[in-house]
Amino acid sequence: MSDNVEDTTGDNDQENIQTLLEKSQKPLYASCTKFSVLSGVLRLFGVKAKHRWTDTSFTDLLEAVHEMLPDGNELPLSLYQAKKMMCPTELEVERIHACPNDCILYRDTYANIHRCPICKESRYKSETKISENEMKYGPPAKILWYLPIIPRLKQLFANEKDAKLLRWHSDERKKDGKLRHVADSPQWRKINNKHDEFGGEIRNIRFGLSSDGINPFGNMSSKHSTWPVLLCVYNLPPWLCMKRKYIMMSLLIEGPKQPGNDIDVYLAPLIDDLKTLWDKGVKVYDAYKRETFTLRAMIFCTISDFPAYGNLSGYSTKGKFACPVCEDQTSSRWLPNCKKTVFMGHRRSLVRNHPYRKMKREFDGTTEYGRVPSSYPANIKKLVSVQDCKLVGMKSHDCHVFMTHMIPIAIRGLLPNNVRHTITKLCLFFNMIHSKVIDLEVLDSWQSDIILTLCELEMYFPPSFFDVMVHLVSHIIAEIKACGLVYLHYMYPFERYMGVLKGYVRNQVRPEGSIITGYLAEELIEFGNDVMKGVRNIGIPHSRHEGRLAGVGTIGLRMIDPDRDALKVAHSVVLQHMTCLTSYIEQHKQMLRVTHRGRTNKWYQSKHNEEFSYWLKDIVTENLGKPNVDKTVERLGEGPRCVVRSYQGYDINGYTFYTEMQDEKSTVQNSRVTLIASTMEFDRSNHDAMATIAKNSFYGVIQEIWELDYNTFTIPLFKCKWVTNNARGVMVDEIGFTLVDLSTDGYTSDPFILAKLATQVFYVKDLSKSRWHIVLHGKRRILGVENVVDEDEYDQFDELPPFTNDVPPLDDDTMEITYLRSDHNEGLWVE
Secondary structure: OHHHHOOOOOHHHHHHHHHHHHHHHOEOOOOOOOOEHHHHHHHHHHHHHHHOOOHHHHHHHHHHHHHHOOOOOOOOOOHHHHHHHHOOOOOOOEEEEEOOOOOOEOOHHHOOOOEOOOOOOEOEOOEEEEEOOEEEEOOEOOEEEEOOHHHHHHHHHHOHHHHHHOOHHHHOOOOOOOEOOHHHOHHHHHHHHHOHHHHOOOOOEEEEEEEOOEOOOOOOOOOOOEEEEEEEEOOOOOOOOOOHHHOEEEEEEOOOOOOHHHHHHHHHHHHHHHHHHHHOOEEEEEOOOOEEEEEOEEEEEEEOOHHHHHHHHOOOOOOOOOOOOOHHHOOOEEEOOOOEEEOOOHHHHOOOOOHHHHOOOOOOOOOOOOOOOOOOOOOHHHHEEOOOOEEOOOOHHHHHHHHHHHHHHHOOOOOOHHHHHHHHHHHHHHHHHOOOOEOHHHHHHHHHHHHHHHHHHHHHOOHHHOOHHHHHHHHHHHHHHHHOOHHHHOOHHHHHHHHHHHHOOOOOOOHHHHHHHHHHHHHHHHHHHHHOOOOOOOOOOOOOOOOOOOOEEEEOOEEEOOOHHHHHHHHHHHHHOOHHHHHHHHHHHHHHHHHOOOOOHHHHHHHHHHHHHHHHHHHHHHOOOOOOOOHHHHHHHHOOOOOEEEEOEEEEOOEEEEOHHHHOOOOOOOOEEEEOOOOOOOOOOOHHHHHHHHHOOEEEEEEEEEEEEOOOOEEEEEEEEEOOOOOOOEEEOOOOOEEEOOOOOEOOOOOEEEHHHOEEEEEEEOOOOOOOEEEEEOOOOOOOHHHOOOHHHHOOOOOOOOOOOOOOOOOHHHHOOOOOOOOOOOOOOOO
């Protein structure tokens, strides 16, 4: 690694890096073969970070372990020595004094003054006059911590693995015209076309910038607000660009009060570096290409909640023109009784001749002939308080899950059909826009659907419901068209990361100092982990499915001697799904047609299933040992061992499966599966296709998990209780929910499926139909696990929505009915 970074560091840094490399090779003590000096310190540092030990306790631990190890060991005796060994490049942090009223930063022309030239406030918390010409100053009144991004970018490119990942958006991204990455967005391409020099170098960085306030004291204080400014790197693959390791904290603005609209004062150091990166660039060594190049960077987008958007952009997000897209053409109205500005008027976004435009009584008593502006192109049970009948402590991601999956099920049978359908369509819209792959051709239809849905909400809900956040939903599609996938602009990863920063606080007197100390310590560990290959990174969670995609039994292993007939059925299922046996299957079927002429196809298939395993065994026996016979075919022909491994839990395909018995001991549901009709062409926007898939798929509950042993390999199977696949057992309702009746019992003679073909689902009780359960498809995250880069190719049916987006429109009769509560007058327009 020293060769990789020699062009980007000074002489002292090169010497320190060489020392670090020596430590990575030197054993911890003379006879130690498991740990080097560096790996040993990294292991202890990782435990410190995981369990949030204090610096003092870690020093005490180092001293104790040093005494336990043999004499002459190389373990550092203090935290200071360990840090110095692990971070040879010493990434700097700038402490910049700030005006307590957020007027200026004491840098550049203001670096040497002691009072703010604008508000005249002192730079310091206290001033003591020692003599007529001498003053003693206390600590600064306010501090901005700036962590320069240029040296951190250099360190990123100095790692060969990271340098290769920063090229992923160009070299390895799937390019099929669909939105899969931010690089597929029109804005990315527009920047490349407009700025040839920037777009011509694929390594140039595109940042996403996010900022929000955090309370470092948790629930102990409701007033203190510390503001970190975070950067994510969109050059990376989508499964990494929002991970903790690759989120850079560039600024930390000290509390106790938030900077508000003066945040631009604190952004100045970051903007200066970004100007340098944009205008001139900086020389950086690329460890992957082993060359030096000129790196440039830019802010591609900002990610924030709506109030913080106002602070970052300078646009007022309050008042009658609160929408930053519509601006002065925002349709808003003041409700005197509620003392609230509401944002309705979504009928103007409908086509000119839409019947909703002429309706008066159902809306605000007026017709609508306006046009849109010219620029116009979501563990729940922990959040439920049964005693208060409320949802408490919900974070933004909890609201997302609740909106996209739970509400459509919860309201079944509770509201009039027209209201329920409209709410369901809104939930579906949020479900669809959060897809990881979006076809550009469907966006216009989604836009039309959401406008229609907002208009229907205006018919059924009181005006005070329509704050600016409801109105902003109408602009989401335009944002997707410009900037790409919604999930790559989530606040959730940054909110989680801010929770990590809050966990660094040890000193309640100086919380921001604690955060900086903890952040720098993690940087040290990550730098050391990059040097030591094979060591896990803290900032990239290790998937529990790593090494398990092909299948691994997890819990409840026992050896069983199953019934011979059941073993034969299981073995037959294996044979029918092995591609290496395709020619043998066709040969056996042809033989049956020749020897048994005039039979039906059903008879031939039944006879084939009954006799194929015996016939294959005879063929294998005849050709045993011959060079032209595949060894796998030989093992399959001989059949499995009579003793079978049985499990209560099994990991495969990125899912964790349980038997129904194990499910009863668990708080989660892992025993429900479906075998999807893979011959169907999948189109989630097509209700008929979705209905056909549902009707031709099989739904069941895992009773047993077997692993058949064929000597040189094993094959896992699930023995299931299957729902009868007819109108009595499976149906698709008018909204697109798949419903199953678990009391039915079908296919008892054919209960087995290959585990690798199973897709996990969940069954939720339908409150409107007591006999039925609603099918929800499971979620999994396997991108980046065992080199999976395209989950669609791995399993195109994964993450199906709970219902289709072809919710039928309201009938003419229901369109004339306005559903308003009668226990208030809030729905009446007051002039």
